[in-house]
Amino acid sequence: MVWYMYMHIVSMLFLGLSSFICGLMFFVKAFSGVVDIVEWEMISLNSSSICFVMIFDWISMLFMSFVLLISSSVMYYSGSYMHGDKNFNRFMYLVLAFVFSMMMMVLSPNLISILLGWDGLGLVSYALVIFYQNEKSANAGMLTVLSNRVGDVAILLSIGLMVSLGSWNFLYYSYYILDKDWMLMKFLVMLAAMTKSAQIPFSAWLPAAMAAPTPVSALVHSSTLVTAGVYLMIRFMSALKGSKIQSMLLIISCLTMFMAGLSANFECDLKKIIALSTLSQLGVMLKILALGYPDLSFFHLLSRALFKALLFMCAGVLIHSVSSYQYILYMGCLVKFMPLSVSYKMVANLALCGFPFLAGFYSKDMILEVAFMSWINFISLILYIMATGLTVSYTLRLMYFSESGTLILSALNKRSDSDKIMTNSMTLLGFSAVVMGSVLSWVLFPEPYMICLSVVMKNMVLMISILGAVLGYMMNLVTVSYNLKSLKNYEFVVFSGSMWFMPFLSTKNMSKVYLEGGENMEKLMDKGWYEYLGGQGLYYFFSKLFYVLNELQMNGVKVFMKMFVVSMVIILFFIYM
Structure with a gap:
């Protein structure tokens, strides 16, 4: 790795630490209701001005610090992982552009400047997904960019609706948008968040995006692309309180959690299993957000980013x-050859399951207990309980096959922890996955939640986790008989393992709709009515009009006689009517 890349990594690490300290200072200010907003007037013409607005509060600064710290570790990790690639410099600059787009979105209280970062994330993610330039990557990139364009259109329509307010700084008008007349805009914001965070029915692009290099997956699934939708919903939460949008988001997020957990138990691709776990955790964040707890959602967003990035780096x-x-x-049996990497992976997996005193425990346990205490319908509660158990199940299945199973690989493979750059880059995140959960819980919740539950409901989290672990372990022990039994229920296994057929619905049928529908629209509109009523039609109309005007200017007797006869016919017609 060249020297200027090290400068970028050190700069991002320094900025991340500085942002974390500033975030703690802004958190103290938040108790007095102080938020710093910086406006830079770019263009001013008469009474109109175009301003670039940035918001500096504890949410934006803490989130930006985590984005920068994780990005610096991922870029340092990429120096070894992508070593020898002929397009290494292009890859690193694309990652920098990706991080810059995320920072643009995080610091924006304005829908137009959010759209710049939002579209930047979509464009750069497409460039990174197709980085390996093969047919699979091209298909995955097209699915990713087309799914995200739905959210881009929703943001554009929201910008159009906010014109009537006189400004696009949505934080100033949050309580005004509470009105029922703004239900369409709330739905569009939720639709944009669903596409970016890959909720049903837009879930197919998230596992497909695993065609990108593994460092990109670590960055995308931890703190950047997929969390953009959750972050947008956190910002809009004050405008969504008490609306039907919350109920709709609750059902969709619970279905996404259950679908992702069920599919991960039947998936055998390592990166896709971790991608489905990301999908499940996004459902957790949006679900607790729909219940009206944005602070808990943000807490889980930060703590999850640490062990999710670590999990992808260990997978790489x-x-x-x-x-x-x-x-x-x-x-199989990798624990004997790579003890350090497998240990980091075990820490990340246990944090994902909510093992006590790791990063995921503090946020996930509190979210489950608050959900049990809230007013929630029975179907959502059952889906949430089952999704939590399935998380532990597929995590144990993953650990068994990849780390402690039977050695199947040939002796020609080199398996060791000799790569110091990769292991050193995982050390920071491994330490954070152990410590930062408790630190964030102390910082973000100086006054603890008052949770009142019965003994059964209080122990429900532990019981669900144990049942999920037993289920996953039993599935591992009876692997052969389980595979034979799965042939008897082939339809159920295929349905569950293929994300409820969403990849097929999002690719084959939708591509037919897009391509054939686009072709028909081009024939009917672009080359049809638009031409008839637009360019060619206007050309024909004006050419005839100029011919008539030319005849009138000739002052001919025949012209005036024709006009006299036509006018007399019209007058007589109206007289006798």
């Missing part, structure tokens, strides 16, 4: 060590 090390295989059934 394992994939490198087994000759780029991603199929977990080809792995």
Whole structure:
């Protein structure tokens, strides 16, 4: 890795630490209701001005600090992972552009400047997904960019609706938008968040985006692209309180959690299993957000970012060590050859399950208890309980096959922790996955939540986790008989393992709709009515009009006689009517 890349990494690390300290200072200010907003007047013409607005509060500064710290670790990790790639410099600059787009979105209280970062994330993510330039990457990139364009259109329509307010700074008008007349705008904001955070029915692009290099997956799934939708909903939360949008978001997020957890138990691709776990955790964040707890959602957003990035980086090390295989059934017994990497992966997996005193425990346990205490319908509660158990189940399944199963790979593969750059880059995130959960809980909740539950409901979280662990362990022990039994329920296994057929619905049928519908619209509108009523039609009309005017200017007797006869006919017609 060249020297100027090290400068970028050190600068991002320094900015991340500075932002974290500033975020703590702004958090103290937040108790007095102080928020710093910076406006830069770019263009001023008469009474109109175009201003670039940035917001500096504890939410934006803490989130930006986590984005920068994780990005610096991922870029340092990429120096070894992408070593030898002929397009290495292009990759690193694309990652920098990705981080810059995310910062643009995080610091924007304005819908137009948010759209710049929002579209930047979509464009750069497309460039990163198709980085390896093969057919699979091209298909995955097209699915990703087309799914995200739905959210871009929703943001554009929201900008159009906010014109009547006289400004696009939505934080100033949050309580005004509470009115029922603004239900369409709330729905559009929720639609944009659903596409970016891959909720049903836009979930297919998230596992497909695993065609990107693993460092990109670590960045995308931890603190950047998929969290943009959750962050937007947190910002709009004061405008969504008490609306039907919350109930709709609650059902969709619970279905997404359950679908992702069920699919991960039947998936065998290492990166796709982790991607489905990301999808499940996004459902957790949006679900608790729909219940009216944006602070808990933000807490889980930060703590999850640490162990999710660590999990993807460990997966990249394992994939490198087994000759780029991603199929977990080809792995096994890696704990004897790569103890350090497997230990980091175990920490990340246990944090994902909510193991006590790791980063995921403090946020996930509190979210579950608050959900049990809230007014929630029975179906959502059952889906939430089942999704929590399935999380532990697929995590144990993943650990068994990739780390402690039977050694299947040949002896020609090099399996060791000898790459110091990769292991050192995971050290910061490994330490954070152990410590930062408790630190964030002390910082963000100086006054603890008052949670009143019965003994059964209080122990429900632990019981669900134990039942999920037993289910996952039993599935591992009876792997052969389980695979034979799955043939008897082939339809259910295919339905569950294929994300409820969403990849097929999002690719084959939708591409037919897009392509054939676009072709028909081009024939009917662009080359049809638009031409008839537009350019060609106007040309024909004006050419005839100029011909008539030319005849009138000739002052001919025949012209005036014709006009006299036509006018007399019209007058007589109206007289006898």
